[in-house]
Amino acid sequence: MQDYDFIIIGAGSAGCVVAEKLSAGGRHSVLVLEAGGTDRRFFVQMPLGYGKTFFDPAVNWNYKTEADPGLAGNADHWPRGKLLGGSSSINAMVWIRGQREDFDGWAAAGNSGWSYDDLLPIFKAIEDNEAGADEWRGRGGPIHVTDNxxxxxxxxxxxxxxxxxxxxxxxxxxxxxxxxxxxxYQLNTKDGRRWSAAHAFLRPAMKRANVRVETDALATKILFEGSRATGIEYLKNGRTHTARAGREVVLCGGSVNTPQLLQLSGVGPADLLRDLGIPVVHANAHVGANLQDHxxxxxxxxxxxxxxxxxxxxxxxxxxxxxxxxxxxxxxxxxxxxxxxxxxxxxxxxxxxxxxxxxxxxxxxxxxxxxxxxxxxxxxxxxxxxxxxCRPSSRGSIMIRTKNPLDHPRIVPNAxxxxxxxxxxxxxxxxxxxxxxxxxxxxxxxxxxxxxxxxxxxxxxxxxxxxxSGTVYHPVSTCRMGVDASQSVVDPRLKVHGLDGLRIVDASIFPDNISGNTNAASIMTGWKGAEMILEDHA
Structure with missing residues (x-):
């Protein structure tokens, strides 16, 4: 059994930020588990090379939805990043924050601290905007934003x-x-290279002695003692390993993998879990529900x-x-x-x-x-x-098919x-x-x-x-944030309702989709989530 203060599941857009910020002070030990491998690949780093990664199983989960009546019966292809940097390592790099009204809507629903004015300082701190700083834009941050x-x-x-x-x-x-x-469009590139969350945040964190990153490590189950998350079980090189989290387990798997892992661990719709023979740790029908996509x-x-x-x-x-x-x-x-x-x-x-x-x-x-x-x-x-x-009203779901963590979940977009x-x-x-x-x-x-x-x-x-038509690769809201535990999965501090020691920090917590590309807002969520974690463990 390995012991760490924090275990982060997923080295994607948000997870890379969380790893950097939790480890920066040197006080906390951090384990990062990533199901995929390295991002040091030519077609990952070359911006237009993402056409080569679109179907590449070496870096891509290559999800496929159920046949969708709304898409004339087509089963849509859903690429998601399976490597360091997650989808920030295979996306089209367009840097869009969203509209002020998107985030003000989150706050108006009771999610204190998530208004546009609350988040603007974070957005500014994140970026190194080539066009310069002003009332809305920042310079000197980890993400380089190219003016094209x-x-x-x-x-x-x-x-x-x-x-x-x-x-x-x-x-x-x-x-x-x-x-x-x-x-x-502005892009998160630098000197002609993709500037992913892995480049901006995880690589600096990996140089620290208090950070361990395990690649090709598939998280298979969150471990609980009663209602408290205490660690993680994961598969690497054909063997099952366990790691203990002294403070928190932080899920950063994204809108597909986060609800999938919760359900595999007994957190989700009770009837689904019982039908699959999974003991119910905490019943919540909204885990995997409320799927939104552009x-x-x-x-x-x-x-x-x-x-x-x-x-x-x-x-x-x-x-x-x-x-x-x-x-x-x-x-x-x-x-x-x-x-x-x-x-x-x-x-x-x-x-x-x-x-x-x-x-x-x-x-x-x-x-x-x-x-x-x-x-x-x-x-x-x-x-x-x-x-x-920008803000479709259709809602879908992501639910596991079996209790085998190697099986892809059932994705129903309801386009x-x-x-x-x-x-x-x-x-x-x-x-x-x-x-x-x-x-x-x-x-x-x-x-x-x-x-x-x-x-x-x-x-x-x-x-x-x-x-x-089909997805533009912006699924969100499958573990949405809200103050009402009967209508959401996490509270405004991203703690999972009804459980201790477990937080979700990724795009699955978005109460509603934003107006535009979701990567910048995912990175912002990682930054804000990490700040709240550090505040709670000061």
């Missing part, structure tokens, strides 16, 4: 011009005073001007951009496929933006099975305008299961076509490839987005 305005593909500027022609304001900073409008779709166009397709597809183009990246750490390989984007309202009755835009100066209409061919795009000049919903979500997406795809019809874009479009000009009526548009 001088680096994007020229077509991105046409997209911005079309956005203005369609009535959207040009927004210089989505993480500044307001989020609405179109602009250039859904997205691309409209793809054949252009009259060269796009990144002509740069990335030919062998000589690959060679040139490869040399540029290896020698100078610049060029297309040093960026995300999402270079521009924005936020808009589907109608005037919306109090704030409810849709997010993405512009990609390349296209992949002809994918190979089991691949995401970002580095081998279509053989003609193509580009895509995509979108995702587009409300009339509101369908109506919003219908209005949103119509706005995509409006954008494409603006003079700045119309001049360079030869034809709409997907869904194509024959898709016109409301029924056809709805059938298309049910068939072609």
């Amino acid at each position: 305005r001088s680096r994007v593909h020229p077509l991105t500027h046409r997209f911005l011009e079309a956005g203005e022609q369609a009535g959207l304001a040009l927004n210089q900073d989505f993480n500044g005073a307001a989020q609405e409008g179109v602009g250039i 859904l997205g779709i691309n409209y793809t166009y054949k252009g009259r001007l060269p796009t990144l397709n002509q740069t990335l597809r030919p062998w000589w183009g690959k060679m040139l951009v490869g040399m540029q990246y290896l020698l100078l750490s610049t060029g297309p390989l040093s960026m995300s496929m999402n270079q521009g984007g924005g936020f808009f309202r589907t109608d005037a009755t919306q109090a704030r933006p409810n849709m997010q835009l993405y512009f990609q100066a390349f296209s992949t209409v002809l994918p190979k099975p089991g691949e995401r061919p970002i580095l081998t795009p279509d053989p003609w000049p193509g580009f895509s305008i995509g979108l995702s919903n 587009y299961s409300t009339d509101t979500d369908v109506a919003e997406m219908l209005a949103a795809v119509k706005f995509l076509r409006k954008l494409a019809s603006m003079p700045a874009m119309r001049e360079v479009i030869e034809q709409e490839v997907l869904p194509g000009p024959k898709c016109v009526s409301d029924d056809e548009l709805i059938a298309d987005f049910r068939k072609r």
Whole structure:
């Protein structure tokens, strides 16, 4: 039996932050268990290499949902990071905090300390913003945020011009005073490399004598003495190991792995656990429930001007951009496929933006099975305008199938299961076509490839987005935070209701989804959660 003050389950976006902050003072011993391996892989570190990790079982859990009626019966692919840095090591690196109203809504529901004004100092402390510090932005923090305005593909500027022609304001900073409008996305990269939570937080922590990181270590069960979590059981190299936590077990597995481990350990819906022969430690029907996710779709166009397709597809183009990246750490390989984007309202009755835009100066209409061919795009000049919903009302669930921790859980997204979500997406795809019809874009479009000009009526548009859309990889809320123990899993200090010595610090605690990419808010949650843990053990 190994003894530590704190055991952290999961070295992902939040877990890396928790490990760094709990160990920084030198007073506490910390064990970090990560089911995956190292992040020191070329295609992990190269920003555009995430197309290569999209299906790679060496770094990716490769989850698959149940067949979803809302997605025309499709079973959606859910990549989640299985390596140091978690999903921050395989995501698209777009740095978006969310809207002020998102966090103020959390606080208004009773979650004291989680308003935007409470969290803004943390967001500022986290980042080293290349564009500089101001009232909203920070410099000198662990996460480097790259300002890409001088680096994007020229077509991105046409997209911005079309956005203005369609009535959207040009927004210089989505993480500044307001989020609405179109602009250039900032990325968590540095010197042409992905700057993940592992780089920013875990690597510094691993240099300390009071930190031990175990990779390829799958947590299989939380150990309890009565209602107190006392340690963890985990599988490594085919053998079962145990470790004891003198102070707390901290779950940072994310919105899939955290509810899965709780359920395997006897914390969750009582009927499900009994049916699987798992002794109930603490019954809570909300463990694994309330799943929320953003859904997205691309409209793809054949252009009259060269796009990144002509740069990335030919062998000589690959060679040139490869040399540029290896020698100078610049060029297309040093960026995300999402270079521009924005936020808009589907109608005037919306109090704030409810849709997010993405512009990609390349296209992949002809994918190979089991691949995401970002580095081998279509053989003609193509580009895509995509979108995702910000605050869908559909709710799903993540529940274990068996008591075998090696079995993936059952993921039921229930996509587009409300009339509101369908109506919003219908209005949103119509706005995509409006954008494409603006003079700045119309001049360079030869034809709409997907869904194509024959898709016109409301029924056809709805059938298309049910068939072609899917997750944009932002699942949250499966162990949501709340003051009412009968309606939530953790309290505002992230302690699991009804249990002692157990905290959850990851995106599963979000009471509701945020408006935008979830990685920045996950890192913020790790920072705030660690601060509260340290306060409680001062």
